[in-house]
Amino acid sequence: MSIDDLTAENRSLRQKLKALEEEREAWRKVQFIANVADQLLTMIDRNYTYESVNQAYCRARGQRRDDLVGKSVAEVWGQTQFDEIIKPKLDICFSGQVTSSEDWFKFDGRELRCYQVTYNPYHNHLGEITHAVVVTHDITDRKRAENGMKQANDRLERRVQERTEALEQANAQLRSEIEERKRVEKALRDSENRYRSVSRDMPAMVCRFRPSGQLTFANLRFYQQYRITDETLAGTNIFDFFSSTERRQMEKRLKSLRPDKPMVTYEQRTQTPGGETLWRQWTDRALFDDDGTPMEYQSVSIDITEQKNVERKLQQAQKMEAIGTLAGGIAHDFNNLLMGIQGNISLMYLSIKPHHLLYENLRSVEQLVDSGANLTRQLLGFARGGKYVVKPVNLNTVVSETAALFGRTRKSVRIHEHLAPDIRLVAADRGQIEQVLINLYLNAWQAMSEKGDLYLSTQNVAIDENFVKSFKVSYGDYVRVSVTDTGRGIDPAISHRIFDPFFTTKDFGSGSGLGLASVFGIIKNHDGIVDFESEPDRGTTFSIYLPVSQEPVREPAKPPVGILKGPETILLVDDEPYILDVGAKMLKKMGYTVIKAACGEDAMTQFSQTQQRIDLVILDMIMPDIGGGEVFDQMRKIKPDVKVLLASGYSMGDAAEIMERGCNGFIQKPFNMEKLSHAIRSVIDHGHHQPVS
CATH class of the missing domain: 3.40.50.2300 (Response regulator)
Known part of the structure; x- marks a missing residue:
């Protein structure tokens, strides 16, 4: 081969090398984004061996990439932790399911920190699950991302600089470099596809933006939430998604970030056009240049609405328990006072005939005692002692009878019954459940301004562990009774107070405010659940859940008549x-x-x-x-x-x-x-x- 031919071949190879350099530079940018991310990213094959890890993961463990890649997860984390925590999640992932958990870990003996770990199945071009992409998000403290990953580039530059004067040797060396770069390019493309899968399936919204607010990167969740595309990304300003007040608060938080305190986490409450309240946790992080000037910001947002709702229900339950204790004590003392009055009335009846001038006065006093006793029964229904005589009860019968009684006195309300024919028995005090239903009917009647439709239904339901988590009852078989009205609904601003004793929206003197409070207490003391759904101007549904009983129904005893005496x-x-x-x-x-x-x-x-x-x-x-x-x-x-x-x-x-x-x-x-x-x-x-x- 002549010198001219070698020179031409050399020139052609240099052009190909340049093209590969440009492609590799584009890939380096993608790798740069992955490696400066706060998330700890790993790729684990079906043999439970690390195939790839990012720099954040290496820093968290205090180890080099070469110390981890190729090693088994059990070797890195220890056999016990692998068997009990990591392997079960990996097996779920390899079955095709995305699974996520929060666990406490110590990386390489460092301080105990909490991480959200998401296991994502990775499919190859044939659709087979070949790897688990594990995304670990430090939710205790975000750490600065560091740049890295120069191995392939350094090797390439060293080889180019070490060319010999011999043209054949230089061409051979260039051909070798091209082959190696092809292998690197394929590996980078594969890795890029894996990290794109991570970005797509990540449960958090992630974006990056300049100090001006111009977006430079966003993941799929962010695209979906704010309805932007790759084409509109560069022309979108993140501040446009927030109100003027929220924007000022966000700008103030960003300005407070410094190299020694580069991150801030906060919660944001928003409301959908339909009136639904949503909660998100945002973590903003600043990336600084060598002079300490912010170059870019990264925001990560997690939906915490469910967590907030659970916290609210737990706080409500604790408050109601404390109020119930107080109400029970008041009712006990008041019943003792009524006992003294009732006892003396009973004694006076023995000495006064029905035609006596004071007989009717005694009857009036006794009626007042009965009214006071009814009031204390409502208080005790709300408090911890709501159950009197517990027997197997058919709720279809109770609903039908109470609805008929209520319908005779409130004829302006149209009652619709949808009762399951195979309804199961529940363990309950029938009198107390009748009081619960009447209180719910009256509440619905008042919410409908005394006219409307009342829908009553019963159903056998099986409640799972997730549903009962915030109610402190056992999961299993229940009977649900639903009372739905077509009234004005419940104002969201007062929805957290509707079960409070003595809380009422009626005019002064028009109600005691004990109706829903006693409903809550009675059902709670039956180991049941009270829940409600409401939309302003579209009505409210109250649902009560009572556990199923296997005992047979017994006929009630006849009430006693007359005073019995004895010599004992x-x-x-x-x-x-x-x-x-x-x-x-x-x-x-x-x-x-x-x-x-x-x-x-x-x-x-x-x-x-x-x-x-x-x-x-x-x-x-x-x-x-x-x-x-x-x-x-x-x-x-x-x-x-x-x-x-x-x-x-x-x-x-x-x-x-x-x-x-x-x-x-x-x-x-x-x-x-x-x-x-x-x-x-x-x-x-x-x-x-x-x-x-």
Whole structure:
């Protein structure tokens, strides 16, 4: 071959080399973007071996790329961590599913940090899953990205500089370089496709922009959110996506970034045109030149709406639990006061005939006591003791009967029932559930300005673990009752307060504000869920979920009639003097011999001395020194067959534990002489008694 031919070939090879240099430079830009990203990116093959890692990942581990590529994941992270945390996620990924988790890791013995790790399946040109692209996002602290990846370029430059004077040797060397660059080019294209897959599937929105706001890069999620394309990217300003107030806040945050504090994270609340509230977490990071001047900014945004909603529901549940405790205490004390009044009324009835001038006054006072007792039942329904007598209940029957009752009194409301024919039984206090439904009907009636359509439906549902996460109940089989109105809906500004006791939107004096509060408390105490959906001017749907029961339905007992008497001896225990006094008088009027005890300790003393004479103990549940539950347990140790009737201003829900330990009966204050007499005879004569409220 002549010198001219070699020279021509050399020139041709140089032109090809130049073309490859230009392509390689374009690829270097892509690699530059990948390597300065905050995310830690790795490529793992189906043998659980690292095939590729980015510079951020190397920095996080404190290792070189050559120390990781080619090694197994188990070797890098340790066998235990690989088996328990990483391998299960990789197996899901290799099955074709994208999976993501948040885990705490220590990279190379450094501080414990939290990372969001997303495993993305990578498909080759044949559609086969050959690798897992793992995106690790440091959500504790973002670290500056560093430039890197010069290996192929350095090798190429060294070889070009080391050319010999011999033309044949130079051409041979150039041909060798071209072949190597072809291999590098293919590897870079493959890597580019993998990183494009990562960018496409990344759950966060990512963009870069200049200090002026001009966008220089955006991933697919960002394109979709703000409806931009590759063609419109360069002409788009990120500040145009925000209101003037949000823009000023964003500019202020960006100006506060410095080389020693290059990153800021904040939350942003926005509202869709449809009125839906969305939350996003933004992380802005500045990239500085050598003089400390910002060259470019990077923003990463994650949707945290679901997390915010869960936090809000948990806060609401905690608040309602605290208020419920207070409401229960108030109701207990108020019931004790009503007991004193009711007891004295019962005694006065014995001395006053129906034609007496004061008889009607007594009836009025008794009606007021009943009204007060109803109010405390609503308070107790909201508080922790909402369940009285729990039995298997068919909710279709309860819904139909309460709807019929409500329809007779509110004829302006059109009622539509859609009840599942195969509805399952639930474990519930029927009276309490009737109160829940009536309260929901009344609430709907008021929301519709007393006229409209009311839709009632029942359905068997299976609730999963994700749904119950913020409600603190067990997942499984439930029955759902939905009450839907066509009213004005609930203002989003007050939706978080609708279950608060005494909160009402009605005019002063038009309502107590206890309706929805008691709904919440009763369903909560049945281990159920109350949820709602509402749109302004389009109505509201309240849904209650009650757990399924397998017990058969039993016929209810007939209510007692008349005052029953007896000759037995009764130990009456109560720490309220006025209740102790009126209770003793009532019992004596029924013919019983009464021994009084003013506290738990006094009760134990009296019982130890006179246990053989005592036929029944009427025991207050809440006392300051020794509670009724402990007194009951100690009495059972002294006399295992002792008969005890538990009495309390709280409801059966609070007494359930004592009842399960063998207590013979329960009666809720306030009660009249007739109810008390039947409760006493039931326990003494039969050894057990159905709870009375």
